[in-house]
Amino acid sequence: TKNYDVVVIGGGAAGLATIASLLKRQPSLKIALAEPSDQHYYQPGWTLVGGGVFKQASTVKNMADLIPAAVTWYKSAAASFQPELNQVVLQDNSTLSYRALVVAMGLKLDWSAIPGLADNLGQHGVTSNYAPGLAPYTWQLVQQLQQGTAIFTQPPMPIKCAGAPQKAMYLSCDHWLRHHVLKNINVHFCSAGAAIFGVADYVPALQQYVKKYAINLNLQTNLIALDASSQTAYFRQTQADGSSKDIEKHFDMLHVTPPQVAPDVLRQSLLADNAGWMNVFPDTLQHQQWPNVFALGDCANTPNAKTAAAVRKQAPVVAENLIKLLTNKPMQAVYDGYGSCPLTVERGKIVLAEFLYGGKVEPTFPKWLVDGTKPSALSWFLKEKMLPPLYWYAMLKGHEWLATPSYRDDLPQDRHQKNQLK
Template identity: 60%
Template sequence: MRSRTSSSDAAVSEAAATRHQILIIGAGAAGLAVASSLRARDATLDIGLIDPADAHYYQPGWTLVGAGVFEPKSTVRSMASLIPRGVHWIKQAVTIFSPQSNRVVLADGRVVGYEQLIVCPGLKLDWSAIKGLNETLGAHGVTSNYRYDLAPYTWKLVQELKQGKALFTQPPMPIKCAGAPQKALYLSCDHWLKTGRQAQVKTQFFNAGAVLFGVADYVPALMKYIDKYAVDLNFNHTLIEVDGPAKKATFARKLADGSTETLLCDFDMLHVVPPQVAPDFIRASPLVDAAGWVDVDPGTLQHRAFANIHALGDVTNTSNAKTAAAARKQAPVVAHNVLTALGRSTDLAHYDGYGSCPLTVERGKIVLAEFTYGGKLAPSFAHWLLDGRKPTRLAWWLKERILPPLYWRCMLKGREWLARPTLVAGSVAK
């Protein structure tokens, strides 16, 4: 790690061409939310936001696009329309971090300095890690709700499949929204059941893990749907190769003795979730742990080695679920703690690991999983109103009608409804 630091610093010129009091890397859900939370606390802050993208996507909506509930265009807006007023948008990519000199280098060679750095570029969907996948995505029955352009193809395939084999995969953890692979499975099966095709479509779920869902309290409700849809569950199976034209998928199956064997399966439809890693420029930086994720304190989200760096969202090594709901709770924590680092407060905000996964078990019903670090249940509503361990129509209504405007109009605008951070006396580490 230290060798990376010195090599990065050597690549940075002595004087930064631009400098901001607070510099944010990444304008996804986490980046826009933390920028807005900072502005809501102090509109005089000098904030730079680095991101090369032209569009911003509401990714939690893609599951419903893949089920014919949402139109794709409802999940995308221009980035320019979402950058908070007063925030300087730097439309570039970062290539080098120099934390010891408080600078980053951009792809066009410019150097940007900072007093406080916030890192939240999301993660990388590693499609190329599965042999043959890139060559066949979007054709030959191979799809994924993890891409904006492919989610409509999922719905097309579900509607057109009259009989045959439908395979759904889940890669090794960590991944963005661990419930999303199952959401595609359940909503597809629900359509086939309601259109009288369940008996003609043999459905299999191949999970690289050993359990259906990481928080045991929600498994009984999910298993009822696995049985209802007659899904063949296959644990410890990792997709390693796809031959689209031949419609064959190869899995590595982990055996009890630790060895592996390969399994070749035919398919008519294949919904793939790719392995996921931190972005390349993050993994090559001095900010990461041994696994390649940004190394932060799980409570304060402050970097363990560099006191003026915080991180949030999918790129961190915290053990929470990587969801938009987690970023919604993390953004106010980071915003407060950055201001504490600037001497504006003596209190620290703490993140409890909250994450939420609305598991769409059928069209019109959801198992609303909400939990904190260690899998502790953390319901937002009283159990008499909404028991997340059971499928409810109220949870579906929240997912379909409430969460999208909550995302666009509250989370990305610095309005912290149900997201106010918990403060404790203390000070940011020096």
């Protein structure tokens, strides 16, 4: 068994941002990271790869180059959590013991939940910007399609970046419109949800683009199976009276957003809530049963939009509170639920959704500069030119621009004890 002050599970956006924020505050911390992947992905870039704006290579870096030298990297996945012993066992059988644990292992893309999907990704016109490395195929399909039917799907919540399924669609439509073929293409948006977007303020702007591109909007319509060789997609549609009806649609291009669930290792552990996610307090991000455990990012059960933008705000909160815990001081930093979803409604324009817990709209910029509810060229500039460097050189390096936590000095410090027997 190796002993560390902090063990971090997952070196994605959340894991690396937290490590950077911890080391910035206390460079002497002994930190171990468990992360099986050689590569680190800037997933928010994949929408622009699928739209032909970014190259895939600009969204990938070597994990080794991003992990600070002071951190011990175990290139292995967490296999089981033993919070009662303050330790984690990895797939390579290493046992890491900790004073505090940070779980940042993201979510599982559940391709196998849709029969016929997993084996056909990347062929027969079946694509997904969610699959690592497949966004270039989306762009290839978009450029090739001259006529026929293009379907874009969205599964039930929760998913990461809830706007991404329709972002892929709008950018595709914009390309087809510019090349005068949109009139020959039947575009369908098939979403399991009851509204096009969860925060009502942004819906009117999106509806205008649905109209502009003549998109067939199919709400409460969930992809359930796929026959790729005949290019047929099967959907279950909830009717007004609550009954359901199965329908099938032919496609020439199908952009699938897969159902998304908690990682298996997490779901099977003592750390999970009933749905399998990390069970943390939504404000402090401390675990509800295990006081020396924290979680952030897509694996947490906090009801925010699962985005890198949320992670940017969460990482400093976890770093602050974790260090307070290790030094026996009261925790004061709170996360307000901020998440952001830059909806790429056309090439060069974005509807910038920004909101807190409960869908409370929270713009970063004054309205005269950027009105988030309207398509904006400045927001596109932000997404294309500013956010990637903000991610690589600020967020992953512990420079907490636009990420200062709020503080409360009246936080109950002992709530986890009341929950311990749950």
